[in-house]
Amino acid sequence: MKTLTSSYLTLTIGGHLKKEIDAYVEYAHKVGGQEIDPEEMVRLMLWHFFETTEEFSWKKKTRIL
Numbered sequence: 001m002k003t004l005t006s007s008y009l010t011l012t013i014g015g016h017l018k019k020e021i022d023a024y025v026e027y028a029h030k031v032g033g034q035e036i037d038p039e040e041m042v043r044l045m046l047w048h049f050f051e052t053t054e055e056f057s058w059k060k061k062t063r064i065l
Helices: 015-032 039-053 054-062
Strands: none
Touching: 015 039
16 A cells, blocks of 8 residues: 655646546445545546556656655
8 A cells, every 4th residue: 555645736626527536436435335535536546547657657767746
């Protein structure tokens, strides 16, 4: 498990993606009883994106994020 530190950037999510994230959080709570912090989920999604996207391989070398 990775420990995340304070954010270095502000991420604004609007429109369709915000609705989808909110719907997922609500679904996880209703179906699995999971309490999910939407902000934490977005940070984890962003981290996963950087970890798995080849164009961001520079991050792995410098450990920025």
